[in-house]
Amino acid sequence: MGLSPVAGGSTVDAVLDQLQAQVSDGSWPVGERIPAEHELAARLGVSRPAVREAIRALTHVGVLEVRRGDGTYVRSSADPRPLLRRVARASIRDFFEVQLAYDVQAARLAARRRTDADLARLEELLRARDEATEADAFGAADAAFHLGVAEASRNPVLIEAMRFFIDRLRESLRDIRLDREVPEAGPAAHRAVLDAIAAGDPGGAAWAAAAVVEPTLAVLETLAARDGVER
Template identity: 80%
Template sequence: MALSPVPGGSTVDAVLDQLQAEVSGGGWRVGDRIPGELALAARLGVSRPAVREAIRALAHVGVLEVRRGDGTYVRSSADPRPLLRRVARATLRDVFEVQLAYDVQAARLAARRRTDADIERLAGLLAARNEATGAEAFGEADARFHHGVAEAARNPVLIEAHRYFQGRLRDSMATVRLDQEVPEAGPAAHAAVLDAIVARDATAAARAAAAVVEPTLAVLETLVAADEADGEAR
């Protein structure tokens, strides 16, 4: 196999790329049975769940076929990555539209209701976000900071809704970190949210929270429209 260890912080996408490269390059032909999850995980230097997720994605679009009790076989040599990219960006747009609504209200309420303990905790969460490097670690740290703001809002319904949403936000931010065409709000934009909460300025907090999400959402709107146009042209 031409497979090689993938860099940390980009596991599922990197695994998917390597599996697809084996198919597109002829290493695995249509009808071939590919190595098992354990063998692939060892070869690529990643976890078995990362391999399973990549296989599931390729099976979903018809490149691979998982036969229970038998193994996984190559079904098509077509490259699904452009399609997967279009789907991922459309999903990201949906998530960021919801995040915009949650974060603006959470920041507004947090500025009114926060305690000194909240500020100390948010400062620690923001520092952890700024220090995160790998895509998965960054996504987790970003989601924790935003959920911390929701908790400081002290609205039980908003907190539970955001907790339910947190997993999608974490995965989405990890995807943004890997997609170089999609910008992410940096430390300064997030610090502005915390500064407004510290100052108990609800209007500024809501405005800062919107400024974190809106630039990324605007780019996603443009990319999704371009992807849709490209898909129709094909």
Template identity: 40%
Template sequence: MLQKTNRLTLVEQVALQMESLIESGKWTVGMRIPAEPELMAELNVSRNTLREAIRALIHAGLLKTKQGDGTYVCSSSALGVVLQKRILRSDTLQTLEVRHALEREAAHLAAQRRTSDEAQELLLQLERCEAAAANGDIDRFVTEDIRLHQSIVTSSHNEVLIELYDHIAEASQDSITSMTRYEVDTEFIEIHRQLVEAIVEQDAARAAAAVHRYISQSKAVLVAEGGDQL
């Protein structure tokens, strides 16, 4: 027998309002949230209600309290927290397979939907990657390579895919960085140029194929370096 639905408690309402501030970007990751008196006045709630809501968001992994300093945003969404916990329990190969699926579809969609401005930005971002590699600046190359892939995903114009990829990339940052350090060679750079050029030329099949090639290369590097020990 169906039960009557319960209305949200005041604590739940406050927590949802604060969560929406985080997910909308008004409260960014790393930001210290306003002090209790300010939040109590703005939300028109008691100190106990506010503290319960904050505790709920801390438990959800969105906020963290630094003793004697304040409460800070530590994740942009509850989804990000869940994915991060799940990825930490997964091996590098599984994470790479997920990236394969997401990046291949993103490249395919980006080739169909990218704007002229996005095409130009992808070419500029590719040049930044190539310049870093040519200068032997591996740290810079890793940073620019991640930005390139995020730009490709953004060009897909699929909001769910963009959000999901952002969280996956954030949660798997260490493994992505480790893999990229091993892969910086002429072939790796050339595949990425083929990927960007395919998107610019709106050749979706060729863009997806380029993703398949560099992910396959990453898998080969992973095996050669001893599996999940990167």
């Protein structure tokens, strides 16, 4: 079974389905290097970012393995799509619970390992986050700051895990901005995270990162209990 152009645009799910089909039917056996990102994009008629996100998702669940400077290889023939669909159906509360765990550890490690270049970049990301007003732009800017903290941690597993969840996190943050019942952490709370990272204070950075997420998570818990539904 060969690759064919994706109908209706460059959706990541459609790209992921075609890549997984190549693995499942044996066209790409375990141990084989798959075509380069630019070649896949051309054959599927989609953007390179769509291919990149699909590869990242399949890498995160162990189907593919990216070897820096060498290419991407098939690691397993298992089909992860049922798992990915469950992730896609997860509630906002589910994602904030995961974000709490990731953000706390990312901030702690970033305070130990950040460079001057990291601090300069985080300042820019925080400024963009604080200046964003429209919901979609805010979600993207807030998620970019959280990812920037993870990247400053220098932990490749944590960074890839954050990248895997970043699209859904972006959507969750956008939804929070649109939902007047759910509070969002403001500039001061995010500034406290960056200040602690800049000061090289792991404990303070972890505490500040938790303080960003926990108030929103507490309200989501209360609303879920009140409404009897997952948010």
